[in-house]
Amino acid sequence: AQSVTQLDSQVPVFExxxxxxxxxxxxxxxxxxxWYVQYPNQGLxxxxxxxxxxxxxxxxxxxxxxxxxxxxxxxxxxxxxHISDTxxxxxxxxxxxxxxxGKLIFGQGTTLQVKP
Amino acid sequence: EAQVTQNPRYLITVTGKKxxxxxxxxxxxxxxxxYRQDPGLGLxxxxxxxxxxxxxxxxxxxxxxxxxxxxxxxxxxxxxxxPNQTSLYFCASSEDWQNTEAFFGQGTRLTVV
Numbered sequence: 001a002q003s004v005t006q007l008d009s010q011v012p013v014f015e016x017x018x019x020x021x022x023x024x025x026x027x028x029x030x031x032x033x034x035w036y037v038q039y040p041n042q043g044l045x046x047x048x049x050x051x052x053x054x055x056x057x058x059x060x061x062x063x064x065x066x067x068x069x070x071x072x073x074x075x076x077x078x079x080x081x082h083i084s085d086t087x088x089x090x091x092x093x094x095x096x097x098x099x100x101x102g103k104l105i106f107g108q109g110t111t112l113q114v115k116p
Numbered sequence: 117e118a119q120v121t122q123n124p125r126y127l128i129t130v131t132g133k134k135x136x137x138x139x140x141x142x143x144x145x146x147x148x149x150x151y152r153q154d155p156g157l158g159l160x161x162x163x164x165x166x167x168x169x170x171x172x173x174x175x176x177x178x179x180x181x182x183x184x185x186x187x188x189x190x191x192x193x194x195x196x197x198x199p200n201q202t203s204l205y206f207c208a209s210s211e212d213w214q215n216t217e218a219f220f221g222q223g224t225r226l227t228v229v
Contacts, residue, residue, distance in 0.1 A: 004158075032216060043120070043206060043220040044159075051216060090158060094215050103149065103174055104208075104215050106158035 002027045004091050006107035014115050015083055021076040021110045023091030030096040033074040034104065035065055038088045047089070050074065061085065086114045118143050122207050122221035129197055129228055137192045137224045139207030147213045148190040152176065153204040153223075162205075165190055166213055197228040 007022040025031065032051050036044040048059025055067040056077075065076045074091060091107040120141045129135055141148065149164035151174075161174030165184040179201055181193040190209075194201060207221040 006158075009156075032214060034215075034218075036220075041223075043222045044208075045220070046217065049216065092159075096214070103161040103164060104151075104159070104218065106151075106160070108156055108158045 002031070002093060002095065002105045004093055004105050004107040006089075006091050006110045008110050009108065010111045010113065012113045012115060013081055016080050018079050019077065019081050019085075019112065021089050021091075021112065023074045023076065023107055025072050025074065025091070025093050025105075027072075027093060027095065031093040032096060033065075033067060034092040034094070035059065035063070035074070035076050036090045036092060037061075038090065038109075040087070044090065047076070081112070081114050083114050083116060085112060087112060118219060120207055120209050120219050120221040122205075122224050124224060125222060126225050127227070129226070131198055131228055132196050135194050135197060135226075137194075137205060137207075137226070139190045139192065139221060140188050141190075141207075141209040141219070142188065143209060143211070143219065144187065145209040145211050145219075146187065147210045147215070148184070149174065149208050150180070150182065150190070150192050151206045151208065153206060159206065162192070194226075197226075199228050202226060202228050 003026045005024045034049045035047040037047045050067045056064045058064045092104040146167045150162040151159040153159045163182040165171040205224045210218040
């Protein structure tokens with residue numbers, strides 16, 4: 001069965017510092033990989049996705065993510081964070097080409113707290 | 117503007133009182149789904165729909181019903197809500213069933229007392 005583990009529930013960081021949010025997944029088949037961001041009292045917004053091809057993939061707001069197939073990881077990075085990046089971040093996977101429910105399997109979420 | 121609209125945004129209700137959370141999308145997407153979000157658990161799929169009149173259970177369907185009579189609407193029905201259904205609910209839609217570009221609603225925060 002698929003599963004997604006986000007290794008940190010909270011990541012505090014100072015403004016303008018780099019940040020990495022870690023995500024590992026487990027699946028017996030190929031997957032598509034996603035990062036979503038949830039700002040307070042809002043829905044989820046797609047930050048970036050990896051479907052195939054080269055890595056890292058770049059997303060909105062200066063984020064990028066590196067897909068490592070051998071380590072089954074999809075870590076999210078930003079070289080310099082802003083206060084406005086404070087939000088909850090979710091890693092998610094979807095099985096490729098399967099006749100299952102097509103659902104997104106989400107990690108537990110990581111709260112990024114950017115301090116001035 | 118591409119949108120998934122949920123209503124209401126906030127709801128407090130009592131145990132056993134039937135309620136419906138509406139979801140509507142304006143992107144002509146075939147695939148729609150409902151998730152619940154609970155602290156420390158991320159989002160879990162409740163029900164999904166591949167197309168009109170085609171719905172099926174997700175990972176946590178107990179206590180919920182859905183219908184898909186029109187492509188744009190996918191309401192979530194709680195026939196007899198219980199306190200363990202207190203949660204944050206999200207509706208999502210996607211052009212494809214693999215969710216390569218899923219759009220989420222703003223969420224409905226439900227409290228059952």
